[in-house]
Each structure stands twice: as C-alpha cells, then as structure tokens.
Amino acid sequence: MKRLTKLADLNRMANTLRKDVIEMLTEAGSGHSAGPLDLADIATALYFNVMKIDPKQRDDPDRDRLYVSCGHTAPIWYATLARAGFFPVEELKTLRKLGTRLQGHMDRLTVPGVESSSASLGQGLSISCGSAYAGQMDKKNYQTYCILSDGEHDEGSVWEAIQFAGHYHLQHLTAIIDRNNIQIDGPTEEVMTKEPLRDKYEAFGWHMIDVDGHNIEAVIDACNEAKAIVEKPVVINAHTIPGKGVDFMEYDFRWHGAPPGKVDTERGPAKSKQSAEALKQLRTLGGKIDNGDL
Amino acid sequence: MLNNSAKLKRNTLSKDVDIVATRDGYGMGLVELGEQRENVVVLCGDLTESTRSAGFREAYPDRFIQMGVAEQNMANVAVGLALNGKIPFVSTYAVFTPGRNWDQIRISGCYNNANVKYAGAHTGISVGPDGATHQAMEDIALTRVLPRMTVLVPCDVEETRKITHAAAAIVGPVYFRFARAGSPAFTSAKTPFKVGKAVVFRDGDEVAIIAAGPIVHSALLAADRLIEQGVSARVINNPSIKPLDEKTIEQAARECGAVVTCEEHQVMGGMGSAVAEFLAVTYPVPMEFIGMHNSFGESGEPAELLKKYKMDAEAIAAAVKKVIKRK
Numbered sequence: 001m002k003r004l005t006k007l008a009d010l011n012r013m014a015n016t017l018r019k020d021v022i023e024m025l026t027e028a029g030s031g032h033s034a035g036p037l038d039l040a041d042i043a044t045a046l047y048f049n050v051m052k053i054d055p056k057q058r059d060d061p062d063r064d065r066l067y068v069s070c071g072h073t074a075p076i077w078y079a080t081l082a083r084a085g086f087f088p089v090e091e092l093k094t095l096r097k098l099g100t101r102l103q104g105h106m107d108r109l110t111v112p113g114v115e116s117s118s119a120s121l122g123q124g125l126s127i128s129c130g131s132a133y134a135g136q137m138d139k140k141n142y143q144t145y146c147i148l149s150d151g152e153h154d155e156g157s158v159w160e161a162i163q164f165a166g167h168y169h170l171q172h173l174t175a176i177i178d179r180n181n182i183q184i185d186g187p188t189e190e191v192m193t194k195e196p197l198r199d200k201y202e203a204f205g206w207h208m209i210d211v212d213g214h215n216i217e218a219v220i221d222a223c224n225e226a227k228a229i230v231e232k233p234v235v236i237n238a239h240t241i242p243g244k245g246v247d248f249m250e251y252d253f254r255w256h257g258a259p260p261g262k263v264d265t266e267r268g269p270a271k272s273k274q275s276a277e278a279l280k281q282l283r284t285l286g287g288k289i290d291n292g293d294l
Numbered sequence: 295m296l297n298n299s300a301k302l303k304r305n306t307l308s309k310d311v312d313i314v315a316t317r318d319g320y321g322m323g324l325v326e327l328g329e330q331r332e333n334v335v336v337l338c339g340d341l342t343e344s345t346r347s348a349g350f351r352e353a354y355p356d357r358f359i360q361m362g363v364a365e366q367n368m369a370n371v372a373v374g375l376a377l378n379g380k381i382p383f384v385s386t387y388a389v390f391t392p393g394r395n396w397d398q399i400r401i402s403g404c405y406n407n408a409n410v411k412y413a414g415a416h417t418g419i420s421v422g423p424d425g426a427t428h429q430a431m432e433d434i435a436l437t438r439v440l441p442r443m444t445v446l447v448p449c450d451v452e453e454t455r456k457i458t459h460a461a462a463a464i465v466g467p468v469y470f471r472f473a474r475a476g477s478p479a480f481t482s483a484k485t486p487f488k489v490g491k492a493v494v495f496r497d498g499d500e501v502a503i504i505a506a507g508p509i510v511h512s513a514l515l516a517a518d519r520l521i522e523q524g525v526s527a528r529v530i531n532n533p534s535i536k537p538l539d540e541k542t543i544e545q546a547a548r549e550c551g552a553v554v555t556c557e558e559h560q561v562m563g564g565m566g567s568a569v570a571e572f573l574a575v576t577y578p579v580p581m582e583f584i585g586m587h588n589s590f591g592e593s594g595e596p597a598e599l600l601k602k603y604k605m606d607a608e609a610i611a612a613a614v615k616k617v618i619k620r621k
Contacts, residue, residue, distance in 0.1 A: 067374075108377075108406050116377060117406045120397050126367045127402060130374015130382075133359070137335075137380075157398070160367035167362075 004048040010216045013083065014044040018245045019282045020079035020092055025259035026275040028096040031104065034242035034255040035149065036076035038180050038213065042238055043080040045219040046145060055085040058112060064142050065131050067116050069124020070149035070178065071105040072257070078102050078111070086113035122155025124148065125175060129165050132173035132233075143227060146175045151183030154192045159204075165233040166205025173233040174226040175206075178213065180242040182253035201235050213238030246278040296514075300495045300531075301484035306511075307518055312479040316472035316508060317415055319451040321346030323458025324383065328354040331462060335375055337361050339368050339386040344474070345415040347385045365390040369398035369410075376409040381462050388414025388430030388471055392437050403467045404440045411461040412437070414471040418507060418558025419586065419603055420596035421474050429591040430471070435563025437469040438536045444489065445536040446470040447557070447565065449510035451479045453533060456487045464489065473558075475596040477508035492539035494546075498528035501614050502546035505556035506532045506565045509584070509605060513556050516610035527614055535565045540572055547577045552617040556584040556610055558600075580620035582613040 004010050017040045025031045047053065051064040068077055075095065082089045087101070094100035101110040105119035116127050128146035135142050152158060165173055177197070185191050198208045207229050211222040219238065226234035242256070243249025248268025255263060260275040269277045296302055305311050327334045328350055337359045338347045351358040361368040365386055372382035384391055391412050392399050403410050414433050421429040438445045444464055448454040454472050461468040486493050495510065496517050505513040510531045517527040528550055530542060547553055553573065555566030566583040573579060584605055591599060600606045 061379075065378075116373070117401060120401045122366075123370050123398055123402050126370030126398075127374040127377070129367070130371040130376070131378050132374075133371065134375045134378035134380055137356070138378075157366035157370075160364035161370075163364065164361070164367050164371065 007217055010044050010048060013048055014040040014216065015245070015282055017043060017076060017079045017083060019279060020083070021075045022246070022260055022275060022278045022282065024075050024079065024092050024095045026261065027093045029259060030096060031075060031259045032072045032257050033249055033259055034182060034253070035070065035073040035178060035180065037246060037249065038240035038242050038244040039073055039076045039147070039178055040244070041214045041216050042147070042176060042178070042219055043076050045216045045223065047080050047084045049220050050223045051145070052142070055113060062140060062142055064145065065115050066145040066147065067124045067128045067131065068106060068118055068147045070121065070147060070152055071118035073147070073149070073178070074102070074104065074106045077106065077114070081111065081113040084113070087111070121149070121152035122157040125158055125161035126164070128173060128175070129161050129170060132165070132170040133168065135172050136170065142172065144173050146173070148175055148177050149183070150177055150179045150181065150188050150194055151191070153194050153197070162201065162204045162206065169205070169231060170233045171230045174223065175233065175235040177235060177237050178240055179237050180240045182242045182256055184253075184256050186253050197237060205232055207232045207234045208237055209234065210237045210239065213240035214244060246281055248274070249278070296496050297494050300486070300493055301482050302495060303480050303482055306478070306480040307514060313476040314451040314479040315474060315476050316448055316451050316454040317346045317474060319448065319454025320413055320458055320472055321349045323455040324350040325353050326455075327459060327462050328357065331381060333380050334462060335359065335380045335382045337368050337372055337382055337384050339363055339365050339390065341386050341415070345385040345413065366395045366398055369395040370402050372410045373402040373406060373408040377406070381409055381411065383411045383413055385413045385415065387416040387428060388433040389416070389428060392433055392469065393430065396436055399437070399467070400440055404442045407442050407466055409465055410467050412467070412469045414469065416474045417471040418473050419591045419599045419605060420477070420508065420558060422596045422599065423593050425593040426590035431558070431560045431586045431591065432563070433469070433471055434535060434557070434559050434565060435567070438563070438568060442466055443536065444468040446489065447506040447533050447535055448472060449505075449507060449531050449533060450477060450481050452481045452483065452485070453487055457533065460487070460489050473508055478511040480511055487533065490534050490537045490539055492530050492532040492534065492542040494528060494542070495531050496527070496529035498526040499550055500526045501552045501554060501618055502528045502530060502550040503554045503556060503610060503614065504530045504532050504543065504546065504569055506535060507558055509556045509558055512605070512607040513610055515607040516614065519607065520611055520614055525614060525618065532565060532569070535568055538568055538572055540576070543569055543572060544576050547573050547579045552580045552621050554582045554584060554610065554613045554617055556605070558605055559585050561585040561587055580617050582617040584610055584613055
C-alpha cells in the first residue's frame, strides 16, 4: 500500500472518500451522512499516512489496529478500506443490499480490514483496551486506535473503559473522538451534557490533545505526539463539522442518520437533487477550500 | 442400575459421596490450562476468591487481569484480547455475565465470533442465603439464543474441570455455568464428556430424566427410589445444551415414551426448553419440567430452597409419576 506523504495528495484522497460516501449512501437509500463525511480527513490521515498497515498482510502481528466504536460511520471506513486496497472499490455500491459483505454496520467476518464488528455504542473502547493490553503482554509496539463518537460518551461502559485504560497505563492506546457536536436527537450538549471532556479524561489518567479534525497535517501530528507519550493513554479530541464538505449538510443534526435525498432542508436543493448537488460541491469543493490542483 | 460405561464413582448413591462445589473444578481447570496453554488469560470482576480464579492469579499473575466491578468493560476487554490471540476466561457471577453485559456478549462476542469464554458463577437456587438477586436462573436462556454460542453445564466438580478444558479447545464464544454450594462429586476422570454428547448415567425404559447441573445427582437418587416402586427411569446427563445431543435425546424419547427435564434454572428458555423444542419436531412425548416456574428465589440454605422450589429428588420422582400417567 502506498503511503501518501504530500498534503495535496492526502486532501485529494479525503475528498475522494467523501464522494464515495455520497455515492454509496445514494445507492443504498439509507444510512448515515454526517459522521462519515466529517471523519474523512481523520480516516485519510490514519490509513494513508499514520498507521502501519498492509492489505496484503492483514494478520501481521505487528500491524497497527483500528477499532471503530461508532459502527454507524461504516460508509467512510468501507470507502477507506476499499481505496487502501482491502477490497475492490466497485463493491462499495453494494452497501446495505441483500447479499453484500458491506452490512449497514461493520461485520469483521465479512469485510477485509475490519478489526471488529461494531454498532451498539459504547463497546469499542473496551475492545481497544483489550488489544492494547494484549500488545503490552506480548511486548509488542503496535499502536491501537479507537474511533469514538462524542454521542456515545453517554454510555456508562465508555467510562468503564476509560477507567481501565488509565488504571493500566495503556501507553499504546490512542482514542480519537469525532467531536462533531451532534447526535441523533440533536446537539450533543442538549441531548446529554458531554463537557468538560478534557477534565473528565484527565481525571481518569489520560492525556488529551485537541485538534482540528479537518486539518490532516494536524491530525497526523497529534497521532505522532500520542505515540511519544509513554506514561498514559492518549485521547485526541478531534473537532469536526458534521456533514463536512457538503454545504447543506454541515452542522445540521438531521443528517446524522439520513442519506442524501431524505431530508427536507431549507439550505439545500429539493430531495431529488441533493445527491447530485453534494457531488458537485465535493468536486468543486464549493469554493470553500483552496486545494490548488484539486 | 447405573450405567457401567459412565464410570461413575462407586459411592455415587451412598451417603459418603464427597461433597465439593462445582466452582472448585473451574479453579482447578484454570490452573491446569495455565500450564498447558500460554495464551490463556483470566479476567475477574473483583470476585477472585468466590469464582475460584484465585489459584490462577497466584500461579500466573502476569496472565490474570483484575477488572474491578465493571462487567461491561470486562466482556469487551476479553474480546480485544481474543482478537489478538489470547483465550480469555471472563469470571464473575452469572447474574452479571451474561446478566449485565448481554449486549457486549451478543455483538462483540458472538457476532464477532470472538474466542471468549464466559464463566458464570453462583448459578441456580443453591446459591442460598444471598437470595434472589444472586441466584442466576436465566443465564442459559440468555446465552443459548445467541448464534455461534456454545452452552455447557457441568454436573459436578470433575465435569466442571473437564468443561473448562473443553471451553479452551473450542474456537469461538462459550458460556458455561457452575455453582457456589457443595454438591456430590460422583463422576470420575474416566466418565465420558464431549461437547455435543449426552451420557446415559442410569439405564431405564419407562421414562427418561434428562438433567443438567448438580441436579443430575438428585435425578439419580430419584431413579433409585422409583425402582423400588416398580418404575424404570433412565437418567441422562445432558451437559451440552448447545449443541444438543439430538441422537441420544430422540432415542430416549422413542424408547421411554416420556421425558422429565431437570435444571436449576427458569423452565422458560432453559435446557428443558431446548429438549422440548427438539422433540416437538422429531418425536413428541409427554414432558414435565423441573426448574423454576416464573418466580424469583429467596434466602435460605440450599437444601431448604431445593425442597421448597421443587428441585430435589422427591420432586423429580413426583414429576416422573405424573408424566407416566400421561403416556
């Protein structure tokens, strides 16, 4: 697998993943838009730069591991794994269809590159703790990454895992929070207060790094910083814009669990034109991001 | 009479049969496994002595993980360990595993097909004085509905030891339960045990008593008394609830024409239900179910509770007479 080292290439890949997500969701007719779109930059940083991973050696005991706790963000991870060479890109359009390997939520047994099945929130950090603990027992240096949504911090089991990782000083564990401030029923702080996340994590013995989740260079830096901190587990609080890249989806919690074409929105086109408009914006970046040759 | 090929101890039906808690078999099995398999890891939720994980902790401290009272996290740390080559044994009371962390077991354990072993302690009414809160009577139902799960229930300390080994040998999620109270140690190292096999412990042809757990011994006592009253009861030890030994069970139904199932568990969804579901579509015969009938337990000594809730030899004998009348 080719590691991308130029920022322009990384940004281009993130944009490709976003287009994949829109096309997959449009084809499927159901699924989540906001989270997958806002995770594109983080997914790109991890799979195309940070992580030691090779689709040809999926069982390499020294590979880095990534566990996605918020399984509803499956489309972005499917797109990432396909673009990284774990399975054919053409297969993406089978998302959520009868007989597909690409289930609505991720299934480890069917999708190459998926480290653990997930969907029910609040479970992935514990699995990641087990992975990091196993690495410590075996004196391995692989890094275990866990992608968490901010909404799932409502689950008590997440705090059990945070407590465990702090207690056992799991130094090779990096949690990344998709802090997009929305969950299904509305803004996170209205549904159930999450803050102060930094104080909470630090009280449990973690080190927190805040980062702009759309600045790929900053995400890569944060991941490298996390590896350099050896006495504690590290959580990267990645601040993201839900629906990032598609103007009429950004910041709107109604897109948490809906695909293009399924939400009446004042800011965007009619339902029947939402998918085409989203793709157009992603092709042109809506004039918002200067990516030179993109 | 007792089936010779079952190799039960000679004093099985005497008053001097040894009384040992099945949980001790778990403790022994773990220590033996620690020696045999370096990837066996034991997790315990602040119940190291009472789940009998303490021996393993002493022998292999580097492979013992204290999890604190956080059973949801424990279930999934085990999954993370299993996905990375370990064979984790999750040890706590069955009211917590699978009681509290069933969602973790369903999605991360079974849907993932993770190689996790869930050991449920303090099962059945014989938990005794701690009362209803600690008497797991629902765990078999909760686990046997899960695809990919193997469910095993040992009848005494030696079989618990064997099942601990068998769980480690299976690739995939396994639930097995054991009990707090002492119970007759009547099987021997030579008594056959195999996942997917039920074993005839006593021959008979008028009724088949199919039992799982320490109550198997009560079934043998009941059969012994019944023969004096002219009733020939076959007693089958049925530790493998999932997969079920369909051949032995169908043969028993065909040859005996009536079945009584016995377990320290809710009748709904338990081992008896598994037998009934199978016989209903293969060879239906009159059945009676010994177990908990839709109620919670209470505090008391194990023998008092088994008598009150009709899970002792006397109740089994009465159920046999009742079912025979329906033939």
